[in-house]
Amino acid sequence: AEKIRFASSATYPPFESLDHDNQIVGFDIDLAKALCQQMKADCTFTNNAFDSLIPSLKFRRYDAVISGMDITADRSKQVDFTQPYYANSAIVIAHKGQFTDFSQLKGKRVGVENGTTHQKYLLEKHPEVIAVAYDSYQNAILDLKNGRLNGVFGDTAVVNQWLKANDDLSAVGEHITDTDFFGTGLGIAVRKGNAPLLNELNSALVALKANGTWQQINQKWFPE
Numbered sequence: 001a002e003k004i005r006f007a008s009s010a011t012y013p014p015f016e017s018l019d020h021d022n023q024i025v026g027f028d029i030d031l032a033k034a035l036c037q038q039m040k041a042d043c044t045f046t047n048n049a050f051d052s053l054i055p056s057l058k059f060r061r062y063d064a065v066i067s068g069m070d071i072t073a074d075r076s077k078q079v080d081f082t083q084p085y086y087a088n089s090a091i092v093i094a095h096k097g098q099f100t101d102f103s104q105l106k107g108k109r110v111g112v113e114n115g116t117t118h119q120k121y122l123l124e125k126h127p128e129v130i131a132v133a134y135d136s137y138q139n140a141i142l143d144l145k146n147g148r149l150n151g152v153f154g155d156t157a158v159v160n161q162w163l164k165a166n167d168d169l170s171a172v173g174e175h176i177t178d179t180d181f182f183g184t185g186l187g188i189a190v191r192k193g194n195a196p197l198l199n200e201l202n203s204a205l206v207a208l209k210a211n212g213t214w215q216q217i218n219q220k221w222f223p224e
């Protein structure tokens with residue numbers, strides 16, 4: 001069978017994280033496994049820092065990246081993306097009652113993961129906010145909880161799960177959907193010009209949406 005090496009940055013539950021046995025699990029992993037089954041391919045998964053995923057894909061260390069990654073114009077210069085497999089928007093969270101609007105974050109410390117669209121957005125569009133870079137979102141959340149950060153900025157689907165698990169946190173202001181920064185949804189990246197793999201993945205995605213598999217995986221990782 002065809003072998004496809006996937007990479008993710010397992011710091012972003014419920015899309016991808018490490019379980020107690022150090023295995024990568026999550027929506028993206030289940031989706032990739034279902035795609036591989038559909039394509040009759042053998043797939044492997046590795047865990048890498050988010051900001052190294054695209055460079056290492058280009059170096060052929062793996063064949064595809066599935067990592068809650070926004071399909072942006074910038075990244076599309078370096079890699080090719082499948083059709084979106086998940087909708088996205090971005091939002092800041094903070095301790096309840098501290099901020100009601102994004103504009104109040106001026107001079108405040110907001111955590112982002114290195115290499116993310118959230119980091120780029122703060123640096124380029126909101127230099128008045130102090131963007132604090134982390135190697136993982138999980139460490140950013142820890143620092144928010146222990147008071148080293150005023151907020152954390154991430155994808156709405158993920159942030160909603162953090163809010164469910166943390167009663168003392170809430171969303172700040174409106175969802176941000178600036179397509180210049182956050183693109184058109186989450187996609188799987190392959191090396192530029194790898195049309196065979198891209199086409200296979202896109203057809204398999206259509207099949208999994210049509211036969212209910214996508215919906216099942218969504219229900220498992222994003223209940224309700």
Ligand SMILES: NC(=[NH2+])NCCC[C@H](N)C(=O)O
Nearest residue numbers: 009012067068069070116117
């Ligand atoms: N697996 C992760 N840590 N993903 C972070 C993704 C953040 C954001 N959606 C981006 O594309 O930049």
